[in-house]
Amino acid sequence: MMCGGALIWVLGKMWKVGGTPADSYYQVRPDYTDVVPQSKFRIKAGKTLSARKWRAAFSPEGCLDISRILHRIQRGGVHPSIRGEVWEFLLGCYDPNSTFEEREQIRQRRRVRYASMKEECHQMFHLVGSGKFVTAPIITEAGESIRDPIVLQQINLEKESASPTKGNDASSSQKAKLFNGHAPMDKKEIQWKLILHQIGMSDLCSPMIILLEDEADAFWCFERLMRRLRGNFRCTENSVGVEVQLGNLASITQVIDPKLHQHLETLGGGDYLFAFRMLMVLFRREFSFGDSLYLWEMMWALEYDPDLFSTYEDDESARQRSEGSKGKAKSRRQFGKFERNNLRNGDKNAATPLPISIFLVASVLKDKSAKLTEARGLDEVVKILNDITGHLDAKKACISAMKLHKKYLKKAKDA
Numbered sequence: 002m003m004c005g006g007a008l009i010w011v012l013g014k015m016w017k018v019g020g021t022p023a024d025s026y027y028q029v030r031p032d033y034t035d036v037v038p039q040s041k042f043r044i045k046a047g048k049t050l051s052a053r054k055w056r057a058a059f060s061p062e063g064c065l066d067i068s069r070i071l072h073r074i075q076r077g078g079v080h081p082s083i084r085g086e087v088w089e090f091l092l093g094c095y096d097p098n099s100t101f102e103e104r105e106q107i108r109q110r111r112r113v114r115y116a117s118m119k120e121e122c123h124q125m126f127h128l129v130g131s132g133k134f135v136t137a138p139i140i141t142e143a144g145e146s147i148r149d150p151i152v153l154q155q156i157n158l159e160k161e162s163a164s165p166t167k168g169n170d171a172s173s174s175q176k177a178k179l180f181n182g183h184a185p186m187d188k189k190e191i192q193w194k195l196i197l198h199q200i201g202m203s204d205l206c207s208p209m210i211i212l213l214e215d216e217a218d219a220f221w222c223f224e225r226l227m228r229r230l231r232g233n234f235r236c237t238e239n240s241v242g243v244e245v246q247l248g249n250l251a252s253i254t255q256v257i258d259p260k261l262h263q264h265l266e267t268l269g270g271g272d273y274l275f276a277f278r279m280l281m282v283l284f285r286r287e288f289s290f291g292d293s294l295y296l297w298e299m300m301w302a303l304e305y306d307p308d309l310f311s312t313y314e315d316d317e318s319a320r321q322r323s324e325g326s327k328g329k330a331k332s333r334r335q336f337g338k339f340e341r342n343n344l345r346n347g348d349k350n351a352a353t354p355l356p357i358s359i360f361l362v363a364s365v366l367k368d369k370s371a372k373l374t375e376a377r378g379l380d381e382v383v384k385i386l387n388d389i390t391g392h393l394d395a396k397k398a399c400i401s402a403m404k405l406h407k408k409y410l411k412k413a414k415d416a
Contacts, residue, residue, distance in 0.1 A: 020045035023291045026081035027211070038391030040291030048077025055083050063101030065090060067307065068334035074302035075338060078295045085212035085222075091301040092225040093309030097335075108218065115217035204282040205230070208294055228313055229356075233281055246280050247273040249355055253363045256412050257405055261370045270379050275386060279362045284398075287390050296395035300357050303399065305337035339406065346410045357402055360409070364401035365389065 020043025029037050050073040058066045067090065079087045089095055095104050206223045213219040227234075235242035251273050255262040265271060278286060283300070285293050306312075333341050339357050366373065369385055376382045 020049070023081050023295075024289075027290055038289040040289040040295070041394055042078060042291050042295040044080055045077050048073075050074055050077070050079045050083070050087065052080060052083050055080075055087065059101075063099065063104065065097040067097040067305070068332065071302045071305055071335075071337055074298055079298050081291075084294065084298070085209075085214075085218075088209075088212065088298065088301075089218070089222055091298060091305060092222055092229075093313045094221055094225055096310040097307065099310075111221050112215065112217040115220050201278075201281040201285075202227075202234070204285040208290075208297075212294075225313060230283075243277060243280055244272075246356075246359055247276060250276060250280070250359050250362055253355075253359060253405070253409055254366060256409055257363065258367055258370055261366060261374055264374045264376075265382070268376065268379050268382065270382060275379060275383050276362050276366070279365070279386075280358060283358055284361065284393070288393055288395060289391055292393070292395045296361075296398065299395065299399045300361070301337075303337040303339035303403070304357055305335075306340055307335040339403065342403075342407060342410065346414060357399075357406065360402040360406045361398055364398060364405050365393070367405065368401065 022040065023042050023044055024040050050070065054073060055070070058069050060066075070087070070090070074087070074091075090097060095107065099107075205226060206219075209219040209223045209226075210216070213222060231242075233243040233246060251262065251271060254265075254273075262271075265273070283293070284296055287293075288296055333344065336344065343354060365386070369389070372385050373382060376385060
């Protein structure tokens with residue numbers, strides 16, 4: 002049996018050499034422990050941003066030395082115990098130059114606003130916050146999809162508008178009561194409920210709820226993330242928002258691996274729809290839970306722009322305060338490495354700068370190029386990509402993405 006001193010020594014060696022596993026910070030149901038992939042992410046001294054280093058990065062007034070933090074995150078991620086509060090800065094919830102007092106005022110104001118919005122939603126649909134409303138599509142025992150009741154209600158509303166007879170009004174009202182227990186839904190409510198059904202949003206939202214204790218704080222963190230990704234979720238009758246990113250992925254692959262791109266086009270996969278899920282939920286399902294969080298924070302640190310807060314903030318006084326400092330020249334060290342490369346190559350002023358997530362997907366395709374070029378059909382392409390689930394290394398993926406980004410910018414500049 003190992004004595005206490007020896008145990009501490011062994012744990013210390015693990016911390017210094019191989020690092021300690023982070024999975025213990027995220028509870029898994031006992032009946033799923035055998036099927037949930039283990040994370041490759043390890044908490045390492047001198048590399049992972051620790052609670053001590055995080056606290057030391059603040060001035061006495063509360064201003065954060067963001068460049069110091071970005072460097073540490075890019076080296077070894079964030080310790081799970083402080084991940085939530087670090088993410089609030091990475092996603093632009095707070096200005097690094099703000100004080101403790103200013104951030105607390107913003108936090109309290111947002112919590113009040115969130116409570117007001119939640120009450121408004123509750124008035125539209127009384128099951129909000131009850132945990133009783135399922136937003137997933139309904140299917141039969143045979144696996145056949147049933148038309149979604151919200152879509153049915155939308156159709157009923159449109160029919161009602163087209164032919165507003167008394168009988169139709171009564172029929173629509175009765176059907177609506179089956180769906181929400183109240184009067185017929187107006188278009189605002191329909192749009193709100195349809196948003197709840199967007200594929201992938203729960204994958205992006207759930208980590209925020211786990212990491213941040215207050216529901217309102219988790220919401221605003223998620224809201225900032227969706228500002229980055231909302232283009233992927235905008236759909237019309239003719240297209241899905243993420244198709245733009247898939248088109249960019251095709252363009253990148255054509256530049257860095259023309260042979261692979263040609264083969265995929267020959268197979269009928271030139272639209273790159275097989276990479277849909279990776280871009281929609283930022284590899285949330287390709288990595289273990291712990292590794293996906295590690296990947297996200299490295300991506301956000303690499304992409305960090307010190308103007309994020311002033312870009313997103315809706316509060317007039319906060320915007321005016323931020324605009325006052327926005328004109329000041331910012332050190333390149335305050336930008337993430339990926340953003341610095343864009344600045345250096347003049348890509349920062351592009352109408353739609355390409356996010357690092359596209360280069361991450363491109364790096365995966367490049368890494369699997371030998372197998373993908375041997376695929377005889379799109380089903381084999383999908384199988385090859387599905388087989389990577391749980392086997393990717395987040396840090397290596399980011400390093401590879403950065404190399405491809407640099408290579409792509411150089412070739413694009415020379416073209």
